[in-house]
Amino acid sequence: MERTIGMAPSAEDIERLAALAWARLPAQFCAHLDDVLLQVEDFADEATLAAMGIEDPFELTGLYEGIPLGEKSLAHSGTMPDRIRLFRRPMLDEWAARGDETLEHFVLHVLVHEIGHHFGLSDEDMHALEELAGD
16 A cells, blocks of 8 residues: 655644644633734744754744743833744654654643743643643
8 A cells, every 4th residue: 555645744734733722721721812922933043042042943842932921010011922932843853753642732732831831830730731721
């Protein structure tokens, strides 16, 4: 039997999977995410990698940029909107290396981790949120 292998998922494909994962989050979380932007890029830019002390762009799958909810105040009005950046190529590389979950679940995992930074969640809380959204 001949096997056909399709193209790698595009940035739009990853964004669509992330949007589906976002929609599965509990309502109490979604209510506080309206102003958070979601972007999917192939890799983090050089300035971002340098600022984080990362040399290999494949080491960064996602990034939350903003002020966590618990730290926001009126003094922060007029600042850039919070955003979550997902990096397609590192995500696909890590997903393939893991080999034990669907791409949909891996996108959920990375997204929840970055959303967790927005809420100031612990790793344990992020895991619980991932479990809730993954069901």
